[in-house]
Amino acid sequence: MRASAPLAAPSVTPPEFQPLAPAFAERVRASFARQTFMTLLGATLERVEPGKVDISVPYRADLTQQHGYLHAAVTTAIADSACGYAAMTLTSAGADVLSVEFKTNLLRPAAGERFRAEGRVLKPGRTLTVARGDVFAETEGRSTLIATMLATMIVQTGAI
Amino acid sequence: MRASAPLAAPSVTPPEFQPLAPAFAERVRASFARQTFMTLLGATLERVEPGKVDISVPYRADLTQQHGYLHAAVTTAIADSACGYAAMTLTSAGADVLSVEFKTNLLRPAAGERFRAEGRVLKPGRTLTVARGDVFAETEGRSTLIATMLATMIVQTGAI
Amino acid sequence: MRASAPLAAPSVTPPEFQPLAPAFAERVRASFARQTFMTLLGATLERVEPGKVDISVPYRADLTQQHGYLHAAVTTAIADSACGYAAMTLTSAGADVLSVEFKTNLLRPAAGERFRAEGRVLKPGRTLTVARGDVFAETEGRSTLIATMLATMIVQTGAI
Amino acid sequence: MRASAPLAAPSVTPPEFQPLAPAFAERVRASFARQTFMTLLGATLERVEPGKVDISVPYRADLTQQHGYLHAAVTTAIADSACGYAAMTLTSAGADVLSVEFKTNLLRPAAGERFRAEGRVLKPGRTLTVARGDVFAETEGRSTLIATMLATMIVQTGAI
Numbered sequence: 001m002r003a004s005a006p007l008a009a010p011s012v013t014p015p016e017f018q019p020l021a022p023a024f025a026e027r028v029r030a031s032f033a034r035q036t037f038m039t040l041l042g043a044t045l046e047r048v049e050p051g052k053v054d055i056s057v058p059y060r061a062d063l064t065q066q067h068g069y070l071h072a073a074v075t076t077a078i079a080d081s082a083c084g085y086a087a088m089t090l091t092s093a094g095a096d097v098l099s100v101e102f103k104t105n106l107l108r109p110a111a112g113e114r115f116r117a118e119g120r121v122l123k124p125g126r127t128l129t130v131a132r133g134d135v136f137a138e139t140e141g142r143s144t145l146i147a148t149m150l151a152t153m154i155v156q157t158g159a160i
Numbered sequence: 161m162r163a164s165a166p167l168a169a170p171s172v173t174p175p176e177f178q179p180l181a182p183a184f185a186e187r188v189r190a191s192f193a194r195q196t197f198m199t200l201l202g203a204t205l206e207r208v209e210p211g212k213v214d215i216s217v218p219y220r221a222d223l224t225q226q227h228g229y230l231h232a233a234v235t236t237a238i239a240d241s242a243c244g245y246a247a248m249t250l251t252s253a254g255a256d257v258l259s260v261e262f263k264t265n266l267l268r269p270a271a272g273e274r275f276r277a278e279g280r281v282l283k284p285g286r287t288l289t290v291a292r293g294d295v296f297a298e299t300e301g302r303s304t305l306i307a308t309m310l311a312t313m314i315v316q317t318g319a320i
Numbered sequence: 321m322r323a324s325a326p327l328a329a330p331s332v333t334p335p336e337f338q339p340l341a342p343a344f345a346e347r348v349r350a351s352f353a354r355q356t357f358m359t360l361l362g363a364t365l366e367r368v369e370p371g372k373v374d375i376s377v378p379y380r381a382d383l384t385q386q387h388g389y390l391h392a393a394v395t396t397a398i399a400d401s402a403c404g405y406a407a408m409t410l411t412s413a414g415a416d417v418l419s420v421e422f423k424t425n426l427l428r429p430a431a432g433e434r435f436r437a438e439g440r441v442l443k444p445g446r447t448l449t450v451a452r453g454d455v456f457a458e459t460e461g462r463s464t465l466i467a468t469m470l471a472t473m474i475v476q477t478g479a480i
Numbered sequence: 481m482r483a484s485a486p487l488a489a490p491s492v493t494p495p496e497f498q499p500l501a502p503a504f505a506e507r508v509r510a511s512f513a514r515q516t517f518m519t520l521l522g523a524t525l526e527r528v529e530p531g532k533v534d535i536s537v538p539y540r541a542d543l544t545q546q547h548g549y550l551h552a553a554v555t556t557a558i559a560d561s562a563c564g565y566a567a568m569t570l571t572s573a574g575a576d577v578l579s580v581e582f583k584t585n586l587l588r589p590a591a592g593e594r595f596r597a598e599g600r601v602l603k604p605g606r607t608l609t610v611a612r613g614d615v616f617a618e619t620e621g622r623s624t625l626i627a628t629m630l631a632t633m634i635v636q637t638g639a640i
Binding site: 031032034035036037039040061062063064065066067071072073074076077080081096098099100101102103104105106 | 191192194195196197199200221222223224225226227231232233234236237240241256258259260261262263264265266
């Protein structure tokens, strides 16, 4: 399912990364399960690969802003978590990831049946990892880019 | 209730603005009531003055990230809405406000009994308004700056 | 010339756009020639296509920060101008483009013989256009992503 | 010299900080002197206090964009350096400061005789420091806020 031109998103081919720790997907899934806010939103973890994490949330009437579109904060929530977990796939086994900052551009009204955030690591680092998050609205098999995020994550080893 | 030095937030003295439309507070409250996502979060609209809107949310266990702190997206949600409604206090009667983009810096762990976002207009405009949002965690009467947002809003007149 | 894995930049395939005005490249080149700051930097306009503009600047010892790397503001300068002119390629004939805001992440030390900013429109609009700018350092035929920008531009028709 | 209402900037009262190293001002001045790009711009270091650094640049015809206003990248250059050096005033003696990322909102046309960036630390840290940079245009004794920056800096101890 791809977006249609000329409103298509860039089809990003991100760099290929090697995970430092073999059980990265289990760690991501365990951490995601502890994010109670993701449960409240009805968000689910989809793709978990080195440097790449997708998170989806179906439309729900209690997730909207004043016009009935998905609230920008929900768009941001799944983009932020997708970026953070994309960063976590590349850390060592004991490390955790926290958001330092992020910027979101809201490109189109968030109208759709389902929303998918694609978090992709642009530059991993021992201390800081930079990731991009693109959020797509999906309706009747069509996918439209509605928002894009640029985020900085900090990798913390040892107790938080 | 002010934050304690040296972790204090800047005590911002924002510019004084004159509202264009007398019923600005009613319009803001009516629009806020339509944001179902604010209801889901348990957020409430506090101060509504020309160029200044505060929104609060009490801590709740289903609003957290993996360590039990308030999820960055909840922090962002109240900051974004506070900035947007601060912008709306200065628009003409028929206008609406939508977020173009925002950037959030997460400064400290979002631990507290209650969280308050203060949206303040830096520069109003016919088309674009720029606002700052500071988010404070409140615990036992102390207030600590935990995040700051810089946001761009678009003012739309006529049908959305 | 492409960056090598795993430090590669995403190879973005941006959407294809149709220019509104046939002489877009002449307008971009004329406006660029009036940016005296680009002349001061020694920057040159390379690619000018619908939605895509590249700007290059060779390394010079008077463009550096305290460690001898290219100053972040020079990186930002060529990225901002590349994003703005990428937006201008898609406007109507009389329109001008101004930067509303931009965010730059500095990913690696800006060391190289030459630096190239690639501005790409993500979402064109009648009022606002959002663009991404990737900046690459080029050394001995290798290209490394050193910074990425996410920018919002306003399209102004009529006199500025 | 203050800006006039209602276009005034917030008059920020930043937190008071204690420097970790006594010779902070000398270190800042020595590092600034090595930024050849500041020399090229004609920028000068003004205030250097704990958590606060101001940098000024006079208008010059070769620092402009296509309409003769100061180029956004020059505005960004002095804001970025002011934020970075504000962070450096609070580090230990051997530490250096590099920009991780910054976001600039351009609020008004950069017209004036002189431009002054005020960098103020919002949250210092051992690894990351967050600062705000406000840029004012000064003309005939009046000062107008033209841009605001929110920036993240990394503190590096040991060799770069």
